[in-house]
Amino acid sequence: MKITNLHTHVLEAALAEPFAYSRAWYGTRMAMIVEIETDAGITGWGECYGPAWMTEAVVKNIAPWLIGADPLQSEVIWQDIYARFRDHGQKGLLIEGLSGIDIALWDIKGKHFGAPVHQLMGGPLRTEVQAYATGLYRRASGDPFRYLPEEAAGYVAEGFKAVKLKVGFGVAEDAAITRAVREAIGPDVALMVDANHAYDAVAAIKLGRMIEPFDIGWFEEPVPPEDLAGYRAVRSALSIPIAGGECEFTRFGFREVLTSGAMDIIQPDTCAAGGLSECKKIADMAAAFGVRYNPHVWGTGIGLAASLQLMAVLPTHTPTSLAPAHPIFEFDRTEHPIRQAILQEPIEHTGGTVRVPQGPGLGIEIDRQALTRFKAGSDAPAGRRRAPPSH
Numbered sequence: 001m002k003i004t005n006l007h008t009h010v011l012e013a014a015l016a017e018p019f020a021y022s023r024a025w026y027g028t029r030m031a032m033i034v035e036i037e038t039d040a041g042i043t044g045w046g047e048c049y050g051p052a053w054m055t056e057a058v059v060k061n062i063a064p065w066l067i068g069a070d071p072l073q074s075e076v077i078w079q080d081i082y083a084r085f086r087d088h089g090q091k092g093l094l095i096e097g098l099s100g101i102d103i104a105l106w107d108i109k110g111k112h113f114g115a116p117v118h119q120l121m122g123g124p125l126r127t128e129v130q131a132y133a134t135g136l137y138r139r140a141s142g143d144p145f146r147y148l149p150e151e152a153a154g155y156v157a158e159g160f161k162a163v164k165l166k167v168g169f170g171v172a173e174d175a176a177i178t179r180a181v182r183e184a185i186g187p188d189v190a191l192m193v194d195a196n197h198a199y200d201a202v203a204a205i206k207l208g209r210m211i212e213p214f215d216i217g218w219f220e221e222p223v224p225p226e227d228l229a230g231y232r233a234v235r236s237a238l239s240i241p242i243a244g245g246e247c248e249f250t251r252f253g254f255r256e257v258l259t260s261g262a263m264d265i266i267q268p269d270t271c272a273a274g275g276l277s278e279c280k281k282i283a284d285m286a287a288a289f290g291v292r293y294n295p296h297v298w299g300t301g302i303g304l305a306a307s308l309q310l311m312a313v314l315p316t317h318t319p320t321s322l323a324p325a326h327p328i329f330e331f332d333r334t335e336h337p338i339r340q341a342i343l344q345e346p347i348e349h350t351g352g353t354v355r356v357p358q359g360p361g362l363g364i365e366i367d368r369q370a371l372t373r374f375k376a377g378s379d380a381p382a383g384r385r386r387a388p389p390s391h
């Protein structure tokens with residue numbers, strides 16, 4: 001089998017209601033989809049996390065090296081691309097582009113062998129995963145002390161046993177909102193907070209001490225991703241588990257995170273940190289360090305499916321324990337018109353649990369009409385073409 005063609009699909013959808021996290025507002029959702037064709041008639045799909053127009057440029061420039069290659073040799077292709085760009089692309093956009101390519105190759109591999117990716121990776125250890133609701137962003141109008149507790153209670157009513165709150169809007173306000181959300185969801189639902197690296201270590205420790213009484217599942221990205229010393233300071237000062245890693249890349253980047261003892265939970269994004277091949281390696285490294293692995297997930301149904309395939313083979317966090325200690329799936333509940341539209345069968349939850357797709361490859365079928373419907377215009381105004389920063 002040989003790769004005959006590679007297409008990119010940059011998708012865009014305006015949101016009915018913009019929302020904000022601590023770094024930026026979202027007025028549109030964008031996606032960058034990779035489609036790889038073969039001479040066997042098999043097509044593989046992947047997705048890149050990150051600024052869509054920029055990851056598209058990366059993938060388009062890598063594409064000529066892939067034509068004629070055997071798509072089953074995904075490890076060979078990964079190492080070849082990484083080695084070609086090592087001097088310039090050890091982190092960031094290059095690895096995000098490589099991630100989408102790697103996911104598409106695994107989709108081809110699964111379809112070729114008639115097996116889901118997780119089976120080819122030696123699984124499954126689990127066929128369904130508990131999900132937590134990612135939401136609780138800020139809105140352009142209304143009182144967050146009113147609408148955030150209401151939204152959180154809505155997730156609990158849907159069956160979610162865990163929710164994540166965006167913080168990073170000022171220590172005092174964050175602490176008060178965290179209390180209000182905890183009171184709304186009661187004591188039996190897990191509550192995590194995510195600052196999206198809004199703070200330095202001093203402010204993050206101050207906030208952490210104020211919210212420790214509210215039984216916080218983890219404190220995500222308290223400080224900038226480059227500041228591993230800051231992570232260690234926050235971690236040593238607080239009893240709350242410290243999470244991060246959605247802005248880190250490859251086994252080499254996570255080697256520093258793990259050896260420095262910076263985090264209790266790492267959150268590589270399968271569509272950014274190097275794809276399925278690399279994230280499995282990172283997960284095995286994390287297990288060797290006794291660090292939990294809960295992937296960051298923020299994309300379309302392709303990214304959801306890739307993350308679920310990986311989650312089916314992630315090591316349990318405490319392998320000798322009888323208590324459930326499985327990784328937990330990040331299920332973005334914010335508005336995303338493209339997320340399910342590109343799938344012929346949506347990936348949904350039942351009472352806060354999501355099934356791992358069982359079909360060949362990623363286990364999904366793509367609705368090509370949706371790719372056309374959401375195609376981002378090449379004549380888009382300059383303001384629209386500046387993709388919002390990733391969350």
Ligand SMILES: [Mg+2]
Nearest residue numbers: 194220246391
């Ligand atoms: Mg996050």
